Amino acid sequence: MAAAIQIHRIEKSYRSLRALKGVSLTIEEGEFFALLGPNGAGKTTLISIIAGLNRADAGSVAIHGHDVVADYRRARKLLGVVPQELVFDPFFTVRETLRIQSGYFGLKRNDAWIDEIMHNLDLTDKADANMRALSGGMKRRVLVAQALVHKPPVIVLDEPTAGVDVELRQTLWKFVSRLNREGHTVVLTTHYLEEAQALCNRVAMLKAGEIVALDRTASLIRRISGSQLVVRLASGALPEELTPLVSHPDELLPGNRQYTLRINEYVEVEPILATLRLAGAQIEDMQLQQADLEDVFIQIMEGGK
Amino acid sequence: MTGFQTLFYKELLRFWKVAMQTVAAPVLTAVLYLLIFGHVLRGHVQVYPGVAYTSFLVPGLVMMSVLQNAFANSSSSLIQSKITGNLVFVLLPPLSPWEIFSAYVLAAVVRGIVVGAGVFAVTAWFAHIDFVAPWWIAVFALLGAAILATMGLIAGIWAEKFDQLAAFQNFLIMPATFLSGVFYSVHSLPPFWQTVSHCNPFFYMIDGFRYGFFGQSDVDPVKSCAVVAVFLLLLMACGTRLLKSGYKLRH
Numbered sequence: 350m351a352a353a354i355q356i357h358r359i360e361k362s363y364r365s366l367r368a369l370k371g372v373s374l375t376i377e378e379g380e381f382f383a384l385l386g387p388n389g390a391g392k393t394t395l396i397s398i399i400a401g402l403n404r405a406d407a408g409s410v411a412i413h414g415h416d417v418v419a420d421y422r423r424a425r426k427l428l429g430v431v432p433q434e435l436v437f438d439p440f441f442t443v444r445e446t447l448r449i450q451s452g453y454f455g456l457k458r459n460d461a462w463i464d465e466i467m468h469n470l471d472l473t474d475k476a477d478a479n480m481r482a483l484s485g486g487m488k489r490r491v492l493v494a495q496a497l498v499h500k501p502p503v504i505v506l507d508e509p510t511a512g513v514d515v516e517l518r519q520t521l522w523k524f525v526s527r528l529n530r531e532g533h534t535v536v537l538t539t540h541y542l543e544e545a546q547a548l549c550n551r552v553a554m555l556k557a558g559e560i561v562a563l564d565r566t567a568s569l570i571r572r573i574s575g576s577q578l579v580v581r582l583a584s585g586a587l588p589e590e591l592t593p594l595v596s597h598p599d600e601l602l603p604g605n606r607q608y609t610l611r612i613n614e615y616v617e618v619e620p621i622l623a624t625l626r627l628a629g630a631q632i633e634d635m636q637l638q639q640a641d642l643e644d645v646f647i648q649i650m651e652g653g654k
Numbered sequence: 655m656t657g658f659q660t661l662f663y664k665e666l667l668r669f670w671k672v673a674m675q676t677v678a679a680p681v682l683t684a685v686l687y688l689l690i691f692g693h694v695l696r697g698h699v700q701v702y703p704g705v706a707y708t709s710f711l712v713p714g715l716v717m718m719s720v721l722q723n724a725f726a727n728s729s730s731s732l733i734q735s736k737i738t739g740n741l742v743f744v745l746l747p748p749l750s751p752w753e754i755f756s757a758y759v760l761a762a763v764v765r766g767i768v769v770g771a772g773v774f775a776v777t778a779w780f781a782h783i784d785f786v787a788p789w790w791i792a793v794f795a796l797l798g799a800a801i802l803a804t805m806g807l808i809a810g811i812w813a814e815k816f817d818q819l820a821a822f823q824n825f826l827i828m829p830a831t832f833l834s835g836v837f838y839s840v841h842s843l844p845p846f847w848q849t850v851s852h853c854n855p856f857f858y859m860i861d862g863f864r865y866g867f868f869g870q871s872d873v874d875p876v877k878s879c880a881v882v883a884v885f886l887l888l889l890m891a892c893g894t895r896l897l898k899s900g901y902k903l904r905h
Contacts, residue, residue, distance in 0.1 A: 402745055404900060432739075
């Protein structure tokens with residue numbers, strides 16, 4: 350069976366800037382996939398190429414086996430994209446907007462599904478409100494609803510929770526998780542890494558137009574970061590031999606007393622404590638933490654691994 | 655087909671929701687032209703024998719309204735959608751370039767015809783109007799509206815800001831419209847400007863359209879129709895090519 354999204358050696362340049370440098374990626378059907386990276390890494394460019402909003406200089410993208418350029422009609426029917434920008438058409442109400450979007454995808458009588466989407470995104474009360482009258486959060490919900498209006502098997506959300514309140518995040522993730530459980534493939538980009546960690550079973554990290562990490566979320570955290578020992582010193586300084594273990598370079602600045610030390614195995618804790626004792630440092634507080642996706646992200650983006 | 659129908663319907667709804675601005679205002683403007691120019695020039699200008707100047711003016715004003723509003727509809731819709739970013743809703747679905755082209759152009763034609771009909775309905779009260787060849791009226795109104803609608807689509811795709819669109823409108827569309835014989839017959843011009851006028855496709859639209867009312871024109875309506883049709887085909891080829899290539903739409 351064809352992959353939900355097959356990206357093959359995508360190249361894209363804007364004048365002298367190489368935004369994507371031969372990116373290849375396969376996202377299987379039913380995955381909840383995170384595409385992470387700092388601003389300017391190429392995430393939105395890649396999503397725009399998947400969505401047909403942007404043309405690649407080289408390479409190809411297929412949705413369930415349908416090329417997004419040569420067979421764009423089938424490919425786009427299978428894809429729902431929530432754009433990053435908060436855009437809306439000020440001429441229409443929420444219901445009109447959703448009916449129109451539905452019609453673009455060839456669906457004439459789609460009110461039952463439109464009502465269900467509005468219910469699940471808490472938009473029912475605003476169905477007859479003009480788009481201009483909605484708050485930013487409400488407009489974001491409509492954007493999500495527009496992407497789902499044709500029940501696409503592949504859903505791409507480009508930073509859907511940027512600048513929105515907790516309530517919307519919870520509502521959105523509850524609904525999107527349900528869709529994922531029902532078999533929809535979900536691709537998410539976000540700067541909220543705890544969201545990606547909680548929701549996504551697999552992660553790709555983009556850096557300067559290249560994929561620098563690709564693995565199952567849990568494996569990536571285990572493989573890259575292991576665990577962390579957080580120590581807060583009452584007195585004394587961190588011995589020089591321990592500084593390579595510090596996760597965050599900011600912690601080495603003068604005046605800091607709390608250090609996050611990377612360890613691979615718990616047996617490494619005792620030698621660290623011994624080193625601190627020998628250096629005359631007194632420990633005020635100590636915690637052993639499992640690393641999270643944010644730690645992995647920082648390590649990879651700083652070029653650690 | 656549903657995609658095209660929906661985009662067409664959406665474009666109709668877009669201008670109809672602001673009909674005061676998109677329909678009523680141009681009708682009022684045309685009526686003012688008729689009242690002022692008609693009053694000032696009546697009795698001073700005889701364009702065709704036996705045709706009062708006010709009567710001569712009406713078809714020209716109707717056609718001018720058709721053309722300007724057809725252009726305004728497609729161009730303003732596209733540039734607004736591009737600048738506000740909501741064009742993405744049209745670019746993401748599986749709409750073909752032809753569907754997008756047809757929907758924008760036909761909706762603009764409808765607006766042009768609606769405004770033209772409104773202008774005619776009001777101005778006809780002020781002048782005696784004949785209908786010698788109604789079919790030519792319909793043919794030239796539709797072809798003229800389609801040409802300007804397509805030009806509006808091309809301008810909307812090309813322009814990146816309102817300023818560029820205004821330049822297209824003010825330095826190309828407006829002069830071409832005013833210099834096409836809306837207010838005069840090109841036969842009243844010096845030979846050089848007559849030749850220049852014959853290079854202006856807008857002249858053939860208005861001249862052929864006027865023939866439908868009076869049975870008199872500067873050029874044979876069949877020739878005018880051929881010129882206008884060829885011009886439309888060239889613009890259609892250009893507009894659909896731009897949409898297919900994704901020029902300034904799909905980067």
